[in-house]
Amino acid sequence: SAVISQKPSRDICQRGTSLTIQCQVDSQVTMMFWYRQQPGQSLTLIATANQGSEATYESGFVIDKFPISRPNLTFSTLTVSNMSPEDSSIYLCSVEIDSTEAFFGQGTRLTVV
Amino acid sequence: EDQVTQSPEALRLQEGESSSLNCSYTVSGLRGLFWYRQDPGKGPEFLFTLYSAGEEKEKERLKATLTKKESFLHITAPKPEDSATYLCAVEGYGQNFVFGPGTRLSVLP
Numbered sequence: 001s002a003v004i005s006q007k008p009s010r011d012i013c014q015r016g017t018s019l020t021i022q023c024q025v026d027s028q029v030t031m032m033f034w035y036r037q038q039p040g041q042s043l044t045l046i047a048t049a050n051q052g053s054e055a056t057y058e059s060g061f062v063i064d065k066f067p068i069s070r071p072n073l074t075f076s077t078l079t080v081s082n083m084s085p086e087d088s089s090i091y092l093c094s095v096e097i098d099s100t101e102a103f104f105g106q107g108t109r110l111t112v113v
Numbered sequence: 114e115d116q117v118t119q120s121p122e123a124l125r126l127q128e129g130e131s132s133s134l135n136c137s138y139t140v141s142g143l144r145g146l147f148w149y150r151q152d153p154g155k156g157p158e159f160l161f162t163l164y165s166a167g168e169e170k171e172k173e174r175l176k177a178t179l180t181k182k183e184s185f186l187h188i189t190a191p192k193p194e195d196s197a198t199y200l201c202a203v204e205g206y207g208q209n210f211v212f213g214p215g216t217r218l219s220v221l222p
Contacts, residue, residue, distance in 0.1 A: 037210070043159055092210060094181065102151055102200070107210045 002027050006093050006105030012113050020079045021108045023093030028073035034066070035092040037107075043092070049076050068112055083112045114203045115140045119213035126191055126220050134186040134216045138144030145205040146184050148177050151198045151215070160186075160199075191220045 013019050023032065034046040044080040044093045046066055047055045055068040080087050092106040120135045133160040140144065149157035150206050161170045163179040172178050172193065181211040186199055 037204075042146070043157055090204075090210060102157065103214045103217070104200075104202075104210065 001102040002095050003104055004105040010109040015112055018079055018081045020077050021091055023076045023097050023105055025074045029095040031096045032076045032092040034078045037090045081110050085112045088112045117203055117211050117213035119201055119216050123217040128220055128222050129190045131189045134199055136184040138203045140203050140205035142206035147202045148186055149200040180207055192212045193220045193222050196220045
């Protein structure tokens, strides 16, 4: 199993600013995923972050807006850049173990005002 | 503290053998309960969101129901392609997302 610590758990930010979300895992994992859940909508994959390579972004998400770092096998960050109210959402970090089990952080509830 | 449990942990069915998966939850104010399907090596695929007790939603061979304490995912006449891990998650007013451990479903031809 894996225990994921995600920080911050929530934040209120001014538009135009940036927020970096951290995801720390208690074991080494190859694949880490970043998701967004906007109010009333389903979980949407932003990008897949593998250690040692560039993150792979899904359609509709770009690196300039959501830069991701993956410096080692236990840690990743997602930055939400130049925020607008439309970025208000819950952001979730997830990891996969042995390509069979997925574990999720508790999420970061972001409100942009 | 918000909690989600799922049962059974793993389930093996013969093709055509209907069954139900359970998601039990405790949450301080339910915003929504979500069901996802996850295939190995892929991210969760959204299935349903349920918001209030008594609500039901259907999609092909799947039907999700919700009470104040639990949700069921009913699978009618499953096929091998329904094999996956089914995840349940709740979003509460006091906490963000809490995911259950999932049920690994195998449907044998």
